[in-house]
Structures are given as C-alpha cells and as structure tokens.
Amino acid sequence: MCGIFGCIMKQGNAAPIIRASLKRLEYRGYDSVGVATIQDGKIYVKKDQGKIDDVHSILNLDDLPGNLGIGHTRWATHGAPLKINAHPHSDCTGQIVVVHNGIIENFSELKLELENNGHKFVSKTDTEVIAHLIEENLRKNPELELANAVLEAVKRLEGSYAVAVISTREPDKIICARNESPLVLGISENAVYCASDIPAFLPFTNKVVLINDGEFIILSSKGYEIRRINDFSIVAREPEIVDWTPEMAVKQGYPHFMIKEIHEQPATLRNTLRMQEHYLDLISTFLDRAREVFLVACGTSYHACLAASYMFSKLAFLPTYPVYASEFMEQHGKSVNIDSTILAVSQSGETADTLAAVTCAQQRAATILGLTNVIGSTLTRVSRVYVGQQSGPEIGVAATKTFTSQLSVLAQLALRLSKKRGKISQDEMDDIAERLEKLPDIVETIIQTQKEKAKQLAKKYKDAKTFFFLGRGVSTATAYEGRLKLMEIAYIPSIAFPAGESKHGPISLIEAGLPVVFICAKDGAHKTLIGNIMEMKARGASIIAIVEEGDEEIKALSDDYVEVPKGIPEVLSPIPFAIPLQLLAYYMALEKGLNPDTPRNLAKSVTVK
Ligand code: F6R
DSSP: OOEEEEEEESSSOSHHHHHHHHHHTGGGOOSEEEEEEEETTEEEEEEEESOHHHHHHHHOGGGOOSSEEEEEEOOOSSSOSSGGGOSOEEOSSSOEEEEEEEEETTHHHHHHHHHHTTOOOOSSOSTHHHHHHHHHHHHHOTTOOHHHHHHHHHHTOOEEEEEEEEETTSTTEEEEEEEBSOOEEEEOSSEEEEESSGGGTTTTOOEEEEOOTTEEEEEETTEEEEEETTTOOEEOOOOEEOOOOHHHHHTTTOSSHHHHHHHTHHHHHHHHTTOOHHHHHHHHHHHHHOSEEEEEEOHHHHHHHHHHHHHHHHHHOOOOEEEEHHHHHHHHTTTOOTTEEEEEEESSSOOHHHHHHHHHHHHTTOEEEEEESOTTSHHHHHOSEEEEOOOOOOOSSSOSHHHHHHHHHHHHHHHHHHHHHTOSOHHHHHHHHHHHHHHHHHHHHHHHHHHHHHHHHHHHHTTOSOEEEEEOTTHHHHHHHHHHHHHHHHOOOEEEEEGGGGGGTGGGGOOTTOEEEEEEOSSTTHHHHHHHHHHHHHTTOEEEEEEETTOHHHHHHOSEEEEEOSOOOGGGTHHHHHHHHHHHHHHHHHHTTOOTTSOTTOOSSOOOO
16 A cells, blocks of 8 residues: 655646645555656656655755656555665656556566566566556657557556556656556646545645546646546546545545454455465465474464464464464473474564564574565564565554455465465365455455444443353454454453363353354354354353354354355455454444544554563
C-alpha cells in the first residue's frame, strides 16, 4: 500500500500542494517520498528514503518549479526502502516519470525483455518497468501520443496498479490508470487532482470522481477524461460531493481504523497472492533442509505460527515447533544450533521479544527466515531470507488484516513445501491452491453478510463477564486469536483452549449462560467437536458457533451461530473463521463504549522485552 498523488494547477506551483497532500496519505506508507514536476520542457525530481517531514527538512520538496506534478509516499514491497527505490521512477531518457501503487506480478519477465532491448534499470522496484515500457512504445512509434503509449504499457501489466505518469513530450498532462489499487480524482476551480485516496485533496475540494478498475484517465488543465483500458471507449462520469471531515476521510468514512482494516482484507489477501515466487521458493527450500524448524512470534503473529504448524504438518508432513518468542531462549536457547531453522513472524519486524529470540538463535548459528509486513525493519535485516506480507500499514492496534495475510503467506509456503516433498496428491494441492485464490471473495462475502450478526451478538452478550473460545486442530489457533481480540479491545476476560483440553480443568468455570464460542470448521475433528459442544451445553453454557453454511447439526445445538461459506479446506479455515471473531470483538468494544483503535496499555509495536 503506497500513496500516489498528482495535480495540475491553474495558478501557482504544484510542489507545495503535492507535499502537503502526500503528508495526508502518509498513513498508506512512509518508507520514502518523492515528487516530480515539469516546467519549460524539463522534469525536476526530488526523492529520498524516510518520512515526508524528514526528507522535506533536508531537500525542501516545495521548491520544485512548475504547475504540474506527481508524488509518492512508499510502503516497500519490491526493493528495500532506499533512495534508489523511491518513486517517481523514470525511463532511460529521464523524460517519462511514473508513480505507482500496487504490485506488478510479471515485472521480472517485462524487465528481462526490456533489458534485452537495451533499457537500463536503476532500481529494484517493479514500478520501473512501467516507465521503460512507455519509453519502448514511444521508441517504436515516435508519433504515438503519450496517452496511447501509456495505454499500451498498462495493457501489458499483470497485477495491481494505480499509476500516474508525466512526460516532457506532453508536459500539460497527467496520465493515470487503475487496476485493483485505489484511484480517485478531485476537481476544483483552480486545479485537477488524482490520488490514492480522498483525504489527499480534501482541504482543496470535496468534488470527487471515483475511478473503477480497468479505467484510464487523461488529466489536463481543461479537466479529466475517463476511458476504458480494454477498448479506449469513453466513460461519462460526473463528480460527486463528499461531505466527509478530514478525520473521516482518512478512515474512508469508517468510524475506526480497525473496521476499515477488517474491510480491507479482501484486498490485502489478494495482495498476498502476488508474492515474489523466488523468495517463497527460497524459504521453502530452507525449511525443507532444516533438521528442526521453530516458528517464533508474539501475540497474533504467534497464533499465525500455531496455525502454520498444522499447515506444515498436514500439507508437507514437516513437524515444526511454534514458540512464543518471549519463551524461546528459556525453552530452546541451549539446544538450538547450526541445523536449526527459525521462521520468525512479526508484522512490525521490530518486536523486541521476537528479535531477542532471533539474536539468540543467530548466535548459535541457526538459519533465520523472516515473514514481516515492514520491509526495512530489523527482522528483514537480520534474516537470511525474508518475505514481505504486503498488507500495507496497519494503524488499529489490534492486528486484523495482517493476521489473515500472514496465514495466507504461510499456507503458500506450506503448499510449496508440500510440492517439493511430494507428500500429498497433486489434485489435493491444486484444490487447496484454487481455494486459496477464492478466499479474498469468500472473506468479502463474510464481511458483507455476517457483520449485522456480529453486531447483534455483541448486543446480546455485552454484559458477559467471561467468554470461552474453543476449537480443535487448526481451529485452536483461531480460537486463541478470537480470545485475544476480544480481551485486548473489549477488555472481557476470555479463555481459549483446544476443545479437547477443556474437560481437563477449564470446564469447571462453566455456569448457566456463560458464552462459549466454538470454531466449527468442517474437518476431521468435526464429530469430536460436537461431543465437546454437548459437554458445554449440558452445563448450561450459551453456545455461539462459527459454522460453515449448511452445518445443520451444529446449528441445531447452538444458541447463536455465524456462518461462513462452504467448502473451505481445513488448513485454510483460520482465514475465513477469524473474520466473525474480529467483527465480534470490534462491536463488543463499541457496545462497551471503548475506542477499539487505541486499547489501554497496548502499543502497536512492542519494543521492550
Ligand atoms: C494483537 C497484536 C499483538 C501483536 C504482537 C506481535 O492484536 O497486534 O499481539 O501481534 O505484539 O507484534 P508483531 O507481529 O509486530 O511482532
């Protein structure tokens, strides 16, 4: 998730407007910033790694000349957060510059092709191919208009993009295109704007044109023209008036970041399906060769590791040890050695406990692998190989979209490993891979159809003093995550156990009306889980079941249920089953008058041990 911006001013310089607007998009990323403007047939660029204010204090981003320009604030996905990878990126001649938000899946092939045609690349980004593709189109056909050269370039892109392009060839235009990454236009008396999000230009105008996937924009001082990428046909669309306050705009109209981020999950899960194959392959090779594998993390990331231990076992027959990072040194510090591999999972890549475990393992010559959302974080620097989960910044303190993305990446690793080891049939692997592709849509359906249900449940159970969360198999991890969400933002003491363990102690807490949430994936443990539900029901518990559609047997036993679509493979079930639990926690916090974005005593990144 990055922020792009562009504007054409009728009066005045563009650069100060671009810088101020990027600042309002900084929530989308802050690894680096860059601005490009045009004046008198020349392109001016300033960019560097770091946050906007820091870069501005050194470079003075405002003093670029010209009434037209583009800018970018970056959340690194391809290439480290260094100056060389900061946008805008340009072609070989420096006459075409591009800013981009998204992931170009086929960039390696395109890059190779362009390099073979003599193009020189300077960055490690996927974005740079766009500038060179446009240049190539113009080289081949110098008569081409800029818009057509950009159009032909975007037609070759696979993946997600919102791009804005400027060029000295037609210095009065900004050309944009969108596929699966957000893009909006702002229209005012004095200017036209394009941006990743409305807050960027909201102080200047509330007249907004929303751009859809597959659309292409030509911005000029005369206004905007929308066309379809596939046939270049014209789209007529009038601006709408948006009556958001700036604060609402940053949250895209949602009252809290947490619910906004819950809603982002279909998109963030789609991004996880665009991982760089090379790194997934490398990591799975290391896992395959390891004598022992520890999955090390804290909090929600630990729950992703716990779920992953079931995935690795069931798909690749690889035993792994999920370990709380804070316990790693005590538990395994003496035995970890050169044959051990640590897969450290940390959204922030800065969690002190996780880094301490990594340091301990590294000192004993173990191999460190990383999965993180923050490229350039300490974890990426200390890992032999790492992979970025590409979820974009998460602002709500409670992890939501980053959890489901971690699960998706870990499932992909397990599938790769499975392929290497040949442990399950090709048909089974293909089926799981296919269903993984469908999960973004499934998650979208769950959010749309079950939100109201979660709201009602929160109303009904808001006075409960304690909650239980139970599941078997991989659903144990989902149960732990449901408990953590509810405890941390709604402050309801909650208990989670593998359902089979509850009769070894926790069941003594059950009394009439105590809500017990069962995670009821349709897996090998389903029958036994029904027995566990009966045990709780017999003692008067209120059963809240998260079930697959059509699971009539469990529905009949439940006081309340939330449904997720049918046919989800067991190992993938934590992704869809986590969604109702996130929603329940969110609405429960609201019922209790709490702000779910800022739970007491917690920080987004815990940098103390
Ligand atoms: C819970 C939550 C925390 C983090 C934990 C690890 O919603 O966000 O439990 O999961 O502090 O953080 P990372 O993943 O940044 O290492």
